Amino acid sequence: MGLFRVVYHSRNRLKLETNALADHVANILSVSAARNCDAGVTGGLIYHHTWFIQVLEGEREAVIRKLERISQDPRHTEIAVMDASVVETRRFSSWWMAGAGWQEKEAGLFLPVVGAAGFDPRDLTAGGLIDLVERVVHHRAPSQGRTAWTTRSATTAA
């Protein structure tokens, strides 16, 4: 089976304060984990008041269909696909869809990737975006327990 990975950034259109935004995205992630499981898609999503960055990986057709559906979602806009490539292995094989929001106290997590100037995904390469999502998701997941959005994928996801 050919594996495919896509990374995009988009503008968040949800005009919500921090806690309400976290609740809303938790809901997106819980739906996503269930849907992605059905489609064999894994990945990570990080969010901020202004931005979403998402990595989707899985069988090519499944990833493209998923991206098409997500692109039509009015909760974000200006979807910019930074890379779409055939890959050898998954980098998010533990999560149907993991997620984490930007928090000031964890700014240090983002710093090595985004630099001191601030968080703007347009400044990053596709590889930098994927590294950032992976770094944040891996850091957060162990402390999140069994919440819906960290629903772990089967170890057999390949």
Ligand SMILES: Cc1cc2nc3c(=O)[nH]c(=O)nc-3n(C[C@H](O)[C@H](O)[C@H](O)COP(=O)(O)O)c2cc1C
């Ligand atoms: C930033 C963002 C990321 C999303 N990621 C996923 C995802 O990984 N998988 C998914 O099934 N839905 C995802 N969704 C939600 C879909 O756009 C859609 O609402 C959901 O799949 C339900 O689709 P349906 O109305 O066709 O049933 C995401 C939405 C947003 C705004």
